[in-house]
């Protein structure tokens with residue numbers, strides 16, 4: 001029997017979101033209904049609301065979530081009712097050219113649920129990132145559910161489902177930062193601070209946080225930054241070079257995604273170093289660089305999609321490290337809120353007052 005639950009819907013570009021009745025069908029083959037326990041408010045939800053991702057309104061927002069499996073459809077064997085899971089937007093297909101090359105973290109054909117959640121009018125909802133989790137129950141593909149240790153708190157665990165995983169993975173999977181390396185992270189919101197926490201976990205010895213907001217830099221220090229630079233007051237490139245014997249950092253992560261921050265990252269790394277772009281630019285943005293510098297500085301400029309994570313490998317491991325006290329994921333939770341408070345949370349995010357607001361059910 002389809003169930004009626006409450007969920008946060010964006011009906012029209014730039015209109016405030018509203019809480020609506022959402023109809024959740026029974027799971028079809030390969031599908032799962034999850035009782036959502038917590039879901040973080042991510043910048044991408046706001047991008048959807050602003051029409052910045054696509055025009056497929058109405059959207060069911062929310063995608064950084066953890067919960068309990070309620071029911072499973074035909075053929076589902078990896079998860080069962082009562083399992084504690086983190087939802088992911090990389091349910092790998094196993095068949096695309098990336099998967100066949102043994103690089104499933106790039107999977108080009110990820111799975112989502114085939115059945116649709118709707119409004120009571122019957123109008124189909126577009127779930128954010130194929131998830132849609134600001135809702136009491138959601139329908140996803142079984143591959144979007146990753147089992148982790150249920151000792152973790154849902155409001156903390158859910159954050160690994162998007163921004164925190166993207167940041168940690170940008171540093172350790174894409175940037176391959178390791179013991180004794182130097183790293184600089186430009187932009188210390190949820191994603192940038194996760195890159196800092198990841199770099200610390202991986203043993204980086206110099207971790208430089210760059211932001212234009214001193215509140216963010218204070219948080220960065222708490223996550224393990226060894227040095228901070230306010231790039232409104234000091235040139236970021238000169239500052240990073242000065243802290244690395246004049247050379248630049250081995251890895252520089254751009255967690256903002258603007259032409260000026262990418263250019264800073266490009267010049268603030270050491271020769272043969274790595275630039276990682278994890279912040280998401282908009283279509284109008286351009287960078288211009290002397291091609292001789294691209295050649296002469298060597299190394300790599302890489303993008304990090306979802307931290308190049310493989311949920312089945314990375315989520316349980318990071319939850320275990322968290323439970324052992326080695327990864328302070330709880331510090332990303334600035335506040336817990338109700339389903340009716342998502343619009344207010346967007347405003348706080350915009351003003352830079354929070355790392356993450358998390359809806360709890």
Ligand SMILES: NC(=O)c1ccc[n+]([C@@H]2O[C@H](COP(=O)([O-])OP(=O)(O)OC[C@H]3O[C@@H](n4cnc5c(N)ncnc54)[C@H](O)[C@@H]3O)[C@@H](O)[C@H]2O)c1
Nearest residue numbers: 163166187188189190191211212216278279280304305306
């Ligand atoms: N690649 C992925 O898979 C992935 C996943 C999730 C989020 N993201 C993207 O990562 C980016 C960061 O997300 P977030 O949730 O941390 O956002 P956020 O708004 O919380 O953080 C952005 C930070 O950048 C700082 N900043 C802004 N302009 C700056 C500048 N010129 N120089 C230095 N710092 C500056 C802000 O003060 C803020 O602290 C966004 O673009 C988001 O869309 C990417």
Ligand SMILES: [Zn+2]
Nearest residue numbers: 093096099107
């Ligand atoms: Zn694939």
Ligand SMILES: [Zn+2]
Nearest residue numbers: 042044162163
């Ligand atoms: Zn997100």
